[in-house]
Amino acid sequence: MTDNLPSSVDAVVDMLRGGNYVADRSLSTALYLALKLGRPLFLEGEAGVGKTEIGKVLSESLGRRLIRLQCYEGLDVSSAVYEWNYSMQMIDIRIAEAAGQQSRDAITDNIFSEKFLIKRPLLQALEADESGEPPVLLIDELDRTDEPFEAFLLEILSDFQVTIPEIGTVKAAKPPIVIITSNRTREIHDAIKRRCFYFWVDYPNAQRELEILKVKVPDAPEKLTQQVVNFVQHLRSRDLFKLPGVAETIDWTNALIQLDKIDLDPETVNSSLGVLLKYQDDIEKIQGSEAAQILDEVKAGIAAGN
Amino acid sequence: MADTPANTDLTPGMQLLDRLDDNKLAPNIMHFGRVLRAAGLPIGPGKIIDATLAVMAVGIQSRSDFYWALHAVFVNRRDQHELFDQAFHIFWKDPKLLERMMGILLPSVDGGEEPAPEEQPLRRLQEALSQQQENESDKEEEQEQEEEIELDAAMTVSERELLQTMDFEEMSADEIEAAKRAISHMRLPITEIPTRRYQASNRQARVDMRATMRAALRSGGDSIPLKHRKRRTRPPPLVILCDISGSMSRYTRMFLHFMHAVTNDRDRVHTFLFGTRLTNVTRYLRNKDIDLAIEQVTDAVEDWSGGTRIGESLSDFNRFWSRRVLGQGAIVILISDGLDRDAGRGLHMEIERLHKSCRRLIWLNPLLRFDGFQPKSQGIQAILPSVDEFRPVHNLSSLEELIGALNRPGGPRKQGVQEWLTEM
Numbered sequence: 001m002t003d004n005l006p007s008s009v010d011a012v013v014d015m016l017r018g019g020n021y022v023a024d025r026s027l028s029t030a031l032y033l034a035l036k037l038g039r040p041l042f043l044e045g046e047a048g049v050g051k052t053e054i055g056k057v058l059s060e061s062l063g064r065r066l067i068r069l070q071c072y073e074g075l076d077v078s079s080a081v082y083e084w085n086y087s088m089q090m091i092d093i094r095i096a097e098a099a100g101q102q103s104r105d106a107i108t109d110n111i112f113s114e115k116f117l118i119k120r121p122l123l124q125a126l127e128a129d130e131s132g133e134p135p136v137l138l139i140d141e142l143d144r145t146d147e148p149f150e151a152f153l154l155e156i157l158s159d160f161q162v163t164i165p166e167i168g169t170v171k172a173a174k175p176p177i178v179i180i181t182s183n184r185t186r187e188i189h190d191a192i193k194r195r196c197f198y199f200w201v202d203y204p205n206a207q208r209e210l211e212i213l214k215v216k217v218p219d220a221p222e223k224l225t226q227q228v229v230n231f232v233q234h235l236r237s238r239d240l241f242k243l244p245g246v247a248e249t250i251d252w253t254n255a256l257i258q259l260d261k262i263d264l265d266p267e268t269v270n271s272s273l274g275v276l277l278k279y280q281d282d283i284e285k286i287q288g289s290e291a292a293q294i295l296d297e298v299k300a301g302i303a304a305g306n
Numbered sequence: 307m308a309d310t311p312a313n314t315d316l317t318p319g320m321q322l323l324d325r326l327d328d329n330k331l332a333p334n335i336m337h338f339g340r341v342l343r344a345a346g347l348p349i350g351p352g353k354i355i356d357a358t359l360a361v362m363a364v365g366i367q368s369r370s371d372f373y374w375a376l377h378a379v380f381v382n383r384r385d386q387h388e389l390f391d392q393a394f395h396i397f398w399k400d401p402k403l404l405e406r407m408m409g410i411l412l413p414s415v416d417g418g419e420e421p422a423p424e425e426q427p428l429r430r431l432q433e434a435l436s437q438q439q440e441n442e443s444d445k446e447e448e449q450e451q452e453e454e455i456e457l458d459a460a461m462t463v464s465e466r467e468l469l470q471t472m473d474f475e476e477m478s479a480d481e482i483e484a485a486k487r488a489i490s491h492m493r494l495p496i497t498e499i500p501t502r503r504y505q506a507s508n509r510q511a512r513v514d515m516r517a518t519m520r521a522a523l524r525s526g527g528d529s530i531p532l533k534h535r536k537r538r539t540r541p542p543p544l545v546i547l548c549d550i551s552g553s554m555s556r557y558t559r560m561f562l563h564f565m566h567a568v569t570n571d572r573d574r575v576h577t578f579l580f581g582t583r584l585t586n587v588t589r590y591l592r593n594k595d596i597d598l599a600i601e602q603v604t605d606a607v608e609d610w611s612g613g614t615r616i617g618e619s620l621s622d623f624n625r626f627w628s629r630r631v632l633g634q635g636a637i638v639i640l641i642s643d644g645l646d647r648d649a650g651r652g653l654h655m656e657i658e659r660l661h662k663s664c665r666r667l668i669w670l671n672p673l674l675r676f677d678g679f680q681p682k683s684q685g686i687q688a689i690l691p692s693v694d695e696f697r698p699v700h701n702l703s704s705l706e707e708l709i710g711a712l713n714r715p716g717g718p719r720k721q722g723v724q725e726w727l728t729e730m
Contacts, residue, residue, distance in 0.1 A: 008364075008365075009364055009368075009371050025370060025371070025374070026370070026373075026374040026377070029364060029370075029371050029374035029375055029378065030374060030377075030378040032363070032364060033360050033363055033364065033375055033378050033379075034378075036363045037356075037359055037360065037363055042382070044384065072502075073501065073502050073634070074501060074502020074503050076503060076504075078516070084515075084516065084519065086515040086516070086518075086519055089519055090519075090530070093522070104523070107523070108523055111519075111523075143633070146501070146503075146634075148503075183629075184384075184629075184630055185629055185630060185633030185634075186630060186631070186633055186634065187383075187630070190348060190382065193382040193383075194352075194353075194382065196382075197360075197378040197379065198378060198381055198382040198383075199378060200381075200384045200387065241624070241625060241659075281655070281659070
């Protein structure tokens with residue numbers, strides 16, 4: 001067995017770190033369990049806290065294929081699991097006719113064979129790649145689809161098999177690693193969650209966020225990084241409609257570097273606030289005196305810390 | 307996996323017994339699971355096996371790994387985290403302490419589970435008793451109205467017809483009962499909207515290739531009869547926000563019955579009550595038994611018949627719930643008289659945000675029945691410009707009109723709003 005799965009929680013932490021992902025130990029524990037016990041991992045959290053990223057990092061560090069299924073309303077079997085290649089089938093029927101083939105069974109067997117089957121993500125995920133290892137299946141934003149699709153997922157997630165009426169049941173030799181994410185725009189049914197390990201991905205604390213920034217934006221000056229993190233942490237304690245996520249923090253830091261800033265000043269904050277806050281009401285609330293005040297507190301805090 | 311047990315033909319449970327025969331951990335995890343279950347978390351035997359497997363996988367060297375392993379199995383909603391956290395720290399420190407704590411802990415963490423069977427008769431009994439008391443205290447009020455009603459009854463052809471136009475506020479207990487019965491049969495047939503799913507159809511233009519291919523084979527492949535499909539339709543989600551402040555108190559019970567009927571009639575209905583603060587009562591109203599449902603709602607809501615802070619409550623809704631319940635193009639029904647203790651402060655902004663994030667915002671206002679209704683209150687002036695429809699709701703026929711209105715496709719926006727706006 002060429003199994004390269006991490007063998008302890010510490011190994012998971014290291015593996016994620018190796019893939020430039022700074023994870024809490026709690027998340028690593030949940031992920032370790034999912035890998036070890038072969039269950040899906042269900043990640044829920046606000047937008048921009050790094051849920052999708054976990055799937056990507058996992059596939060890279062383990063050297064597995066990443067199969068991503070982006071969910072949307074109306075996602076159905078033909079775009080998530082499989083579809084028959086109808087035009088090819090039609091042509092094949094015409095050829096069979098022209099060749100004078102009469103046996104209906106023979107035609108049926110032929111056109112519903114695997115060569116006319118178009119495999120969509122979920123079916124692909126049941127197949128091992130060249131090295132014989134199962135892929136990483138990332139089912140992204142499950143809350144965007146509807147309940148019928150959730151119900152369909154139940155069979156796949158518990159038995160890792162799909163039934164195609166014309167062919168039969170396709171079963172994975174080895175179950176794929178499954179990561180499911182949700183932004184919680186609606187509640188996912190308990191039947192799905194029951195089959196998974198659940199983890200709520202929260203905003204990181206200041207120390208963790210600092211580590212993330214150092215890994216993700218290594219060329220940012222130390223002082224700026226510290227200020228950015230403290231500023232964002234302050235914002236998260238404010239009464240805002242949408243709090244900035246980690247993705248926004250990283251974007252903002254990158255933006256500030258592009259602006260050649262090494263030190264936050266009120267003017268810069270005001271003009272680049274749109275990177276951090278995505279609702280006009282929120283921007284209006286923070287811009288100006290509020291931002292200046294937060295900035296003062298941040299700088300005072302850093303000075304006191306030193 | 308490298309170090310899974312070799313005897314893989316055993317079920318997980320048997321493996322567990324095999325390996326955990328001689329230690330105390332498994333029984334303790336089981337007890338912990340049972341404690342959480344008693345506190346309202348949905349935990350079955352399967353989860354307890356999972357938890358034991360999980361703990362075996364991460365080991366028990368580190369308390370925090372142990373914590374998060376159990377967390378990953380037992381918690382599957384964010385709001386269960388708090389409960390788990392408390393229970394964990396108490397249980398794994400001193401199980402005895404927990405038993406003493408449960409008494410204090412339990413009332414504050416109502417998981418919304420079905421009450422245990424032996425508890426039910428008790429609840430019913432209490433309810434029955436309390437209702438009797440209520441009736442007695444109501445009697446005086448009733449007597450005042452009785453004469454009038456008798457006269458009415460002599461003149462009308464049908465009791466139901468009278469009820470149709472009688473204001474909820476003026477009803478006696480009996481009439482309220484009759485009205486409740488009528489409401490319990492009400493259905494809310496909101497116009498369906500097209501979804502992105504398809505269903506077989508005979509006349510639409512889209513060809514269903516899969517069905518076509520199957521049909522072609524059935525006929526032997528000589529001809530290929532085209533099969534069609536069309537978009538499936540489905541009613542949009544519905545969110546009801548109902549004001550339960552003092553000024554609305556006479557109507558509240560009726561609306562609860564109405565909301566209960568609607569909630570149980572269809573899926574994707576979310577109900578919220580607000581006075582000074584917002585409470586999500588969806589789960590309680592899903593209870594099929596109306597009396598139980600209302601009792602649970604009464605227990606859950608702390609601000610009955612107090613003041614109103616519409617702006618504050620809507621702001622809570624917008625921040626904490628709108629993204630979770632309005633995601634799929636919901637219709638929002640706001641039931642309120644628009645009388646706001648905060649004099650409409652911050653209200654306009656919140657109602658505008660609500661309006662922008664839903665498919666259609668319908669405001670039901672019991673005050674609208676008065677002939678001399680003037681949109682003078684600041685609350686009303688703040689809300690009115692942002693609603694799509696403005697309707698009275700004070701008697702059965704207005705509820706039925708509402709149902710009719712929701713049944714019509716679309717309809718012009720700003721229905722019933724324009725005339726008031728010009729008066730403002």
